[in-house]
Structures are given as structure tokens and as C-alpha cells.
Amino acid sequence: MQSGIIALLVTSLGTAGLLLYAARIAIQTLRSWDLGSGSEQQLLLERKTALVSTIVALILGFQVVTLALFIYTVDALHILFAGSMCAAGTLNVNPLGYPSLAIKLLCTILAGIWMIINRADYLAHDFPLIKVKFTLLLVLAPLSLLEAGSLTSYFLLLKPDVITSCCGSLFEGGRTTLAGLLAGLPPVPSAIGYYLVTAVTLLNGIITWRTGRGGLLLAVTSLAAFISGIAALVAFFCLYYYEIPTHHCPFCLLQPEYGRIGYLLYALLISGVVTGCGGGVIHLNRKRPSLSVIVPKLQKRLALWTVLSFSLYLLLVTIKLLTTSFRLD
Amino acid sequence: MRTVIESQRNILDYALSGLMRRRGKTFSLILLYALVVFVLASIMFFTHAMRRESELLLSGAPELVVQRMIAGRHDPIPLEYGRGIATIRGVSRVQPRLWGYYYDSDIRANYTVQTTTDDSITRGTLAIGAGLARMRSLKKGDELSIWGYDGQPRTFQVATIFTVESDLLTTDLVLTHEADFRELFHFPMERATDLSVTVRNPREIPTVAARIAELYPDTRPITRQDILRTYAAVFDWRGGILIVMVSMALLAFVIFAWDRASGLSANEQREIGILKSIGWKTEEVLILKLWEGAIISLTAFLLGLIGGYIHVFLLSAPLFARVIKGWATLYPSFRLTPFIDYYQVAVLFVLSVFPYLLATVVPSWQAAIVDPDNAMRGSE
Amino acid sequence: MIELLNVTKIYNRGRHNEFSAVRGITLELIAGECVIIKGPSGSGKSSLLSLIGCMHRPTSGRIRLHGAEAARVVGSANPAEPVEVTSLPERYLTEIRRQLFGFIFQQFNLVRGITALENVMLPAYPLGVPRSVIRKNALELFDSLGIAHRATARIEHLSGGEQQRVAIARALITRPTALIADEPTAHLDSNLSREFLAIVEKLKLAGTTLIIASHDPLVYDSPLADKVVEVRDGLLLSPGSSR
Numbered sequence: 001m002q003s004g005i006i007a008l009l010v011t012s013l014g015t016a017g018l019l020l021y022a023a024r025i026a027i028q029t030l031r032s033w034d035l036g037s038g039s040e041q042q043l044l045l046e047r048k049t050a051l052v053s054t055i056v057a058l059i060l061g062f063q064v065v066t067l068a069l070f071i072y073t074v075d076a077l078h079i080l081f082a083g084s085m086c087a088a089g090t091l092n093v094n095p096l097g098y099p100s101l102a103i104k105l106l107c108t109i110l111a112g113i114w115m116i117i118n119r120a121d122y123l124a125h126d127f128p129l130i131k132v133k134f135t136l137l138l139v140l141a142p143l144s145l146l147e148a149g150s151l152t153s154y155f156l157l158l159k160p161d162v163i164t165s166c167c168g169s170l171f172e173g174g175r176t177t178l179a180g181l182l183a184g185l186p187p188v189p190s191a192i193g194y195y196l197v198t199a200v201t202l203l204n205g206i207i208t209w210r211t212g213r214g215g216l217l218l219a220v221t222s223l224a225a226f227i228s229g230i231a232a233l234v235a236f237f238c239l240y241y242y243e244i245p246t247h248h249c250p251f252c253l254l255q256p257e258y259g260r261i262g263y264l265l266y267a268l269l270i271s272g273v274v275t276g277c278g279g280g281v282i283h284l285n286r287k288r289p290s291l292s293v294i295v296p297k298l299q300k301r302l303a304l305w306t307v308l309s310f311s312l313y314l315l316l317v318t319i320k321l322l323t324t325s326f327r328l329d
Numbered sequence: 330m331r332t333v334i335e336s337q338r339n340i341l342d343y344a345l346s347g348l349m350r351r352r353g354k355t356f357s358l359i360l361l362y363a364l365v366v367f368v369l370a371s372i373m374f375f376t377h378a379m380r381r382e383s384e385l386l387l388s389g390a391p392e393l394v395v396q397r398m399i400a401g402r403h404d405p406i407p408l409e410y411g412r413g414i415a416t417i418r419g420v421s422r423v424q425p426r427l428w429g430y431y432y433d434s435d436i437r438a439n440y441t442v443q444t445t446t447d448d449s450i451t452r453g454t455l456a457i458g459a460g461l462a463r464m465r466s467l468k469k470g471d472e473l474s475i476w477g478y479d480g481q482p483r484t485f486q487v488a489t490i491f492t493v494e495s496d497l498l499t500t501d502l503v504l505t506h507e508a509d510f511r512e513l514f515h516f517p518m519e520r521a522t523d524l525s526v527t528v529r530n531p532r533e534i535p536t537v538a539a540r541i542a543e544l545y546p547d548t549r550p551i552t553r554q555d556i557l558r559t560y561a562a563v564f565d566w567r568g569g570i571l572i573v574m575v576s577m578a579l580l581a582f583v584i585f586a587w588d589r590a591s592g593l594s595a596n597e598q599r600e601i602g603i604l605k606s607i608g609w610k611t612e613e614v615l616i617l618k619l620w621e622g623a624i625i626s627l628t629a630f631l632l633g634l635i636g637g638y639i640h641v642f643l644l645s646a647p648l649f650a651r652v653i654k655g656w657a658t659l660y661p662s663f664r665l666t667p668f669i670d671y672y673q674v675a676v677l678f679v680l681s682v683f684p685y686l687l688a689t690v691v692p693s694w695q696a697a698i699v700d701p702d703n704a705m706r707g708s709e
Numbered sequence: 710m711i712e713l714l715n716v717t718k719i720y721n722r723g724r725h726n727e728f729s730a731v732r733g734i735t736l737e738l739i740a741g742e743c744v745i746i747k748g749p750s751g752s753g754k755s756s757l758l759s760l761i762g763c764m765h766r767p768t769s770g771r772i773r774l775h776g777a778e779a780a781r782v783v784g785s786a787n788p789a790e791p792v793e794v795t796s797l798p799e800r801y802l803t804e805i806r807r808q809l810f811g812f813i814f815q816q817f818n819l820v821r822g823i824t825a826l827e828n829v830m831l832p833a834y835p836l837g838v839p840r841s842v843i844r845k846n847a848l849e850l851f852d853s854l855g856i857a858h859r860a861t862a863r864i865e866h867l868s869g870g871e872q873q874r875v876a877i878a879r880a881l882i883t884r885p886t887a888l889i890a891d892e893p894t895a896h897l898d899s900n901l902s903r904e905f906l907a908i909v910e911k912l913k914l915a916g917t918t919l920i921i922a923s924h925d926p927l928v929y930d931s932p933l934a935d936k937v938v939e940v941r942d943g944l945l946l947s948p949g950s951s952r
Contacts (some may be wrong), residue, residue: 002371003372003376003673003676003677004672004676006576006680006685007676007679007680008679010576010679010680010683010684011679011684014683014684014687015687017687018687018690021691044698047611047694047698049672050611050612050615050694050697051615051690051691051694054615054619054688054690054694058686058687058690062683065675065679066679069675069676069679071671072675076672146666
């Protein structure tokens with residue numbers, strides 16, 4: 001576990017460092033970008049965009065792997081803490097656990113969206129989105145630094161003697177925390193809500209995929225589908241995985257007893273929200289002449305991915321709902 | 330899509346041929362890299378396997394053990410304490426345990442001697458672990474002499490030689506009859522080494538432990554969870570120090586890799602210039618360089634991983650067993666149970682491949698941005 | 710096919726070693742023609758060639774490409790409209806360059822340590838053509854250039870004439886519409902030079918545009934040339950004396 005922590009820290013520090021380097025390039029570029037100029041400086045800036053794309057692509061890969069590794073590590077660490085039975089308890093050992101996870105998740109999603117913007121920008125011949133993507137990079141870089149800091153302090157402050165709460169008490173309805181709030185949602189209405197939101201999202205996605213319309217709306221609906229997907233998972237679907245009417249933990253799903261199904265479910269939700277929102281961001285720029293052909297094409301592909309991700313998620317939880325012998329009374 | 334895959338394949342092919350052309354350089358780099366991964370892998374496998382061994386050891390251990398303390402030292406516990414503990418609510422059984430160590434000067438090793446309630450061990454016989462049997466080349470039915478407290482040897486017949494999942498557990502274990510144990514070591518009657526307490530509901534263990542400490546202030550109740558946690562902390566701590574040291578080595582290696590990747594030879598520079606001049610894009614040369622990096626780091630990773638596995642599980646980690654195993658005595662032919670999970674491999678991958686990629690991305694790009702018309706200008 | 714309007718190229722601009730290689734050249738190259746750029750070494754011929762061949766962007770002036778290929782690369786909606794190269798990102802220049810042009814360099818610029826065959830295949834690698842197809846095309850080129858028996862030899866074991874044929878084969882592997890050659894006969898004796906011109910003639914008959922920089926009379930006086938332009942100190946002396 002120690003080695004896992006070291007691996008996570010090394011990677012997050014390296015990632016933050018490289019992103020800061022990329023952010024410096026972004027600032028230079030935003031300041032002195034002039035496409036019309038044939039100067040050597042402009043040429044160098046253009047070449048540096050290739051470097052920045054490579055860096056972010058690499059880091060997106062790192063983020064996906066280390067996000068899973070982080071969750072797995074905290075999940076495995078739970079034995080060190082009296083009172084904890086899964087990742088929920090470990091994350092709760094000190095106040096930095098959940099923020100670290102949230103920042104890491106946000107970084108992953110942003111890096112994914114960044115790659116989509118970058119793709120559209122790369123396909124066009126006049127760098128139409130250079131300002132957009134480098135401004136976003138200036139958000140991503142400090143966030144990644146924050147992640148590294150928060151992760152480091154979280155692990156340094158882990159004291160094995162702390163008695164923490166187990167997921168049973170954290171994800172218990174009627175508490176004022178976010179976790180408690182999620183778990184306290186009435187199961188059946190939240191499931192109905194989820195199905196409604198996802199149905200709208202899928203419909204929206206299919207329309208965007210077939211006609212190219214509604215791309216901006218899809219960003220909103222896919223975000224809603226992402227949130228309601230998590231909420232319904234905590235409030236309702238996980239009960240069917242655990243077959244216990246009161247167990248609302250979103251992390252136990254990651255354990256081998258449940259076939260580590262959680263990794264797949266969360267990956268699908270993330271993939272859905274990244275492609276949905278990424279499509280929305282490039283949709284905003286579809287009017288630029290050099291993007292008028294590229295954006296609709298890319299957007300349709302992304303919408304297809306959104307639809308595939310969310311419908312596979314829907315399929316998985318629904319199959320579980322229908323096939324398990326457990327019934328909620 | 331197909332053209333993307335084909336072009337990647339072609340570039341990958343060319344990356345491989347390029348690495349083979351610079352054989353000496355490539356192999357020396359891979360060797361150095363693999364060595365770092367090898368040490369890292371060995372440490373991780375070793376600490377992890379040791380931890381698992383100890384977990385196995387403890388899985389058979391009682392949930393709650395009560396020791397008596399006199400002046401802060403462990404002392405035999407009166408059996409009447411056990412009868413008192415048995416009356417605590419929630420306790421289903423209290424069992425006195427007798428165990429200790431015996432130093433065998435012939436082979437200079439410590440045995441763990443323990444009593445058993447197994448009927449197959451009658452007075453005058455004992456059961457020994459497979460490791461011990463190997464060390465003393467004993468077979469079932471052979472005799473083993475053990476020196477008693479009074480300096481006189483007693484002879485026992487080996488009734489059973491046992492092997493269980495973990496070698497570490499049983500290697501030095503000797504099981505005897507209770508009466509033999511008391512006689513051999515002149516252990517006081519009405520006393521036991523410690524008490525093993527079984528609690529009906531595992532959730533009540535902390536409550537029961539607190540109650541025992543209250544009833545008998547001169548005792549120390551230890552739960553299995555406590556031991557497990559201590560062991561985990563000890564192993565992780567030792568392993569952690571080593572990993573920090575190796576990470577330093579890795580850092581040094583990364584700096585070396587950076588240096589190497591940024592200082593291309595004149596030949597490589599010329600080659601990249603040619604590629605640019607015949608129509609390779611900066612991105613494609615960058616991909617070529619990244620493929621090279623990926624090939625090098627994956628090869629080194631796999632070599633190091635396999636090397637680490639062989640070192641730890643087939644050769645019993647001769648290189649640094651002493652460092653980590655600290656507390657252990659002598660285990661002449663002791664083998665760790667091969668045990669690897671995906672998590673360890675993933676961690677090793679992140680720890681060894683990611684830093685290399687991070688370190689080489691900027692130099693690779695620098696190599697890739699040679700002006701395509703360099704080839705032209707050179708001719709004027 | 711290519712139009713240059715008042716094009717300049719300045720290297721190391723703003724530094725002490727600033728150097729103007731091309732100073733305001735206007736030139737039009739027509740598809741299918743053979744144009745010889747004549748001039749002593751250091752006159753800016755090579756820089757002009759690399760501007761024509763989209764090796765880099767001009768410091769000022771405009772370069773425009775006519776034709777469907779260039780339009781397709783940029784994804785332009787109207788193929789009849791010329792493509793303005795001047796402000797294109799580098800990767801587009803490269804894309805146009807490898808779709809449209811084949812280059813023969815004075816020093817041949819072959820990669821040492823690999824076979825002649827692989828050298829010829831190199832430009833096609835990133836294009837996404839399967840390796841087996843590239844190989845087949847390359848072998849055909851070796852055949853037609855009469856060096857099939859040298860395909861698997863390493864570059865350093867080839868004679869100067871053979872090396873040049875490998876360089877020609879490499880320039881043709883992507884089936885370019887125009888061939889750009891920089892001092893192609895500089896390292897050849899007159900026999901080999903004539904053989905080179907014979908190859909060029911065949912290419913011209915096949916419809917390839919030829920742009921050759923040379924100060925070899927054998928080349929610029931050859932009947933192949935449709936147009937000879939002379940460059941000196943980065944300026945055009947004779948603005949295209951067509952024959």
C-alpha cells in the first residue's frame with residue numbers, strides 16, 4: 001500500500017510539474033499569438049502546441065490510471081483504520097480525503113474535455129480554438145497542482161490509529177453531509193428520476209448523433225445524467241448489488257465481492273459526461289468558418305459515444321435490477 | 330481509422346528497427362532501467378509476500394489473547410484469570426495456551442514450541458514442521474532429542490510432519506503434549522503462557538477486551554486486529570524506506586534518461602532531419618520518439634518484473650532478505666509462497682514507466698522540431 | 710500550379726546573423742513544365758526551392774497553390790480556389806508537401822545503417838498505407854530505375870550513382886505531381902548526369918512537373934527545360950525566359 005501511495009504521489013507531482021510547464025507555454029502563446037506572422041517565434045509557438053497536446057494526452061492517460069489506483073489504494077487501506085470497511089472510511093479519516101478524490105475526478109474530466117477541444121482545433125487549419133484550449137489549460141494546471149498538494153497532505157496526515165466511520169454510518173440517510181443526503185434520497189423516486197433524465201439524455205444524444213442538433217443541450221443533459229446516475233446508484237441501484245436494503249455505499253461496489261463492477265460503472269459515467277460536455281464546448285465554436293465542417297462531424301461521433309456510454313450503464317444497472325432476487329419492499 | 334492504425338504500425342516498425350540499429354545504446358539503457366525496476370519489484374513482492382505470510386499466520390491466531398504483565402514484562406498467566414474471564418458476557422470460550430522458544434545449538438536455530446490438544450500427539454511424541462524436518466533430516470518415526478531445563482536431554486518420537494499453505498508459519502514449529510511441555514521447561518502448574526479468548530460476536534471484541542483490562546489490571550488483552558495492523562505498519566514501514574531509497578535511484582535514472590533523450594547523437598539528429606525533409610510531420614517524429622520510449626520502458630518493466638519474481642519467489646530474495654526480515658532467525662531453505670496481485674503490478678508500472686515517459690516527453694519534442702529544410706540548407 | 714508573389718525569406722531575423730536568402734521573387738510555375746533554376750551556389754536557389762516545395766513559410770509575400778490536391782488537404786470547400794500557403798500551420802505545409810512534391814537533395818540525404826529499400830519506403834510510412842503495399846511500390850521503382858539488385862544493400866555500400874537513383878526512387882514513392890531537385894548532378898560524372906537526365910525525361914513524358922536547381926550547363930542547356938530562370942543574391946535575374 002505504501003508503494004501505491006508513493007506511486008500516486010510521484011505521478012501527481014510529476015503531472016502537476018509538467019502541466020505547469022505547459023501552462024507557461026499557454027501564457028506565452030496567449031500573449032504573443034499571431035497566425036499571420038511568418039516569424040520564427042510564431043513558428044516555435046505553433047510547434048509548442050504539439051508539445052502541449054502530447055503532454056495533456058499523456059496526463060489524461062495518467063489520470064485515468066491513477067484515479068483507479070487511488071480508489072483501489074484507499075479501498076485497500078481500510079484495514080488500517082478501525083471502524084472502516086471500504087474506501088469510504090479511509091477517505092473520511094481526514095478532511096482531505098473526499099476533496100482529493102473530487103479534484104482528481106474533476107481533473108480527469110477536464111483533461112478529457114481538453115483533448116476533445118484539442119482534436120477539433122487540430123483538425124482545422126487555422127488554430128481556431130487555440131485561445132479556448134489554452135485558457136482551459138490555465139484552469140487545469142493549477143487544479144492539478146491543487147490535486148498534488150491535497151493528495152500529499154491527505155496521505156501524510158493518514159494516522160493509522162484514527163477510528164473512522166464505516167460506510168454504513170457515512171452513507172446513511174438523514175445526515176446533513178452530501179453522502180448522507182445522497183443516501184437519504186428516497187430510492188424509488190430517485191430511480192424514476194434517473195430513468196427520466198437518462199431517457200431525455202439518450203434521446204437528445206441520438207438526435208445529436210443523427211442530425212447534429214442539440215449539441216449544447218446534450219452537454220447539460222449529459223451532466224445531469226452523470227449526476228443522477230451517481231445519485232441513483234447510491235440511493236437505489238447499489239441496494240440491488242449489495243442485496244441489503246440499507247447499505248448505500250458507492251465504494252463497496254469496487255470490491256471483489258461485487259466483481260469490481262464499480263470501476264466499469266464509474267468509467268461509463270465519466271466517459272458519458274466527458275464526451276457530452278466536450279461536444280457542447282466545441283458546439284459553441286461551430287460557427288467559425290474553418291470549423292463549420294469539422295465540428296458537426298466530430299460532434300456526431302461524440303454524441304454516439306455519449307449515447308453508448310450512458311445506455312451501457314443503463315443496461316448494466318437495469319439488468320441487475322431485474323435479475324437479482326432481492327426486492328425492495 | 331485504418332490509415333491511422335497502419336501509419337502507427339509503420340512508425341512503430343521503424344522505431345523498432347531504429348532501436349535495433351543503435352543496439353549498444355538501447356540495450357545498455359534497458360539494462361540499467363530494468364535493474365531499477367528489478368530492485369523495486371523485488372522490494373514490493375517481498376514485503377507484500379511477507380505481509381501475506383504474517384496474515385496467514387494470524388488468520389489461525391485467536392481473535393483475542395490475554396497476557397499477564399509483571400513490571401511491564403510478559404509473565405505466565407494464572408489459570409484462575411481464565412475462569413474469571415469466562416464469566417464475562419459474550420465470551421464463549423477461554424483456552425490457556427502454552428508456548429515458547431527452544432534454541433537448538435546443533436543447527437543454531439530457534440524452534441517455536443507449542444502445545445496441542447490434538448489426540449494424535451500423545452506423551453513422548455511430537456509433531457514438527459516441514460522446514461525443521463528438512464533441516465534435521467528427520468522422517469516420521471525418527472527420534473529427536475530436546476534438552477530440558479535441567480540440562481538433561483529427553484527423546485521424543487516424531488509422530489507427524491506437517492505442511493500448510495505457508496512455509497514461514499510452520500518451518501520452525503514443534504507441537505508437543507501439554508504434560509511434556511510443562512515437564513521439559515519446568516513450566517509452573519496452574520499457569521499458562523497466555524489465554525486465548527473466543528468471543529461470540531466479533532463486534533464485541535473491543536468491549537470484552539476493555540472489560541478484561543478492567544477486571545484484571547495486570548493483564549494486557551491483544552486483539553488480532555491490533556497485531557495485524559502492527560504487522561502491516563512494520564512491513565510497510567520497512568518496505569517504504571527501501572522504496573524511498575529506490576525512488577531516489579529512479580529519480581537519478583530519470584535525470585539520466587532526460588539527459589540521454591535530450592542529447593541526441595549527430596547521427597540521430599541527421600536521421601530526424603532527413604525524416605522531416607521527406608515529409609514526416611513534427612507530430613509523427615514525436616510519435617516515433619514516444620514509441621521508442623514506450624518500447625524501452627515496457628521491455629525494461631517486463632524484464633524487471635520477471636527478474637523480481639524470480640529473485641523473490643524462486644531464489645528467496647537473497648539480496649536483501651536480511652534487511653526486511655530483520656526479526657526472523659534462520660530459515661535455511663525457506664521459500665515465500667508466490668503471490669502477486671494486479672494491484673502490485675499496476676503500482677510497479679505507474680512507479681517505473683510513468684516517470685520515464687514524463688521525463689522524455691519534452692526532449693522527444695525538442696528532437697522532433699528540427700527544421701525540415703535543414704537538409705536543403707546544408708547543401709548550399 | 711504554384712504562384713509566388715513578391716516572396717522573401719529571411720533567416721535569423723532580428724539577430725546579428727540575419728540573412729536574406731530570397732528577396733522579393735515573383736514567379737509562376739505551370740503544371741507539367743520543366744523549370745530550371747540557374748545560379749551560382751549561395752544565390753538562394755535552395756531557399757527558393759524549399760519555399761516552392763512548402764518546406765517552410767515565407768517571411769513575407771504570398772505563395773498560392775492551384776489544384777484539387779492542395780484544396781483537399783486543407784479541406785477547402787471550393788477546389789477551384791487557390792490555397793494560400795503563407796499562413797498555414799506547419800503540419801499542413803508538410804501534408805501538402807508530401808502529397809504534391811518529391812524531393813531529391815544534393816547530398817541525397819539517405820539514412821545510413823538501413824537498406825536502400827527501407828530508405829525508399831520511409832516517406833510513405835506515415836501515410837497509412839500498409840507496409841506490404843509500400844514495399845511492392847518501392848520494388849517496382851527499383852526495377853524501373855535499374856537498381857533492383859541493390860534493394861537490400863545498405864546505403865553506405867552503394868556507389869554515388871546508385872545512391873542518387875535510390876534518392877529518386879524515394880522522391881517518387883508517394884507518387885508526387887511535382888519533383889523538386891537541388892543540384893542533382895553535382896556529385897555525378899557526365900555519364901551519370903546524362904543518365905539522370907534520361908530518367909527526368911521519362912518522368913516529364915509521364916506528366917510530372919519538374920523544378921530543378923542547377924548550375925550545371927548539361928542541365929540548364931538541355932532541351933528538357935521549358936523555362937530557365939536565373940537567381941542571384943536572392944533576386945530573379947531573368948524572369949522566366951520560356952522556350
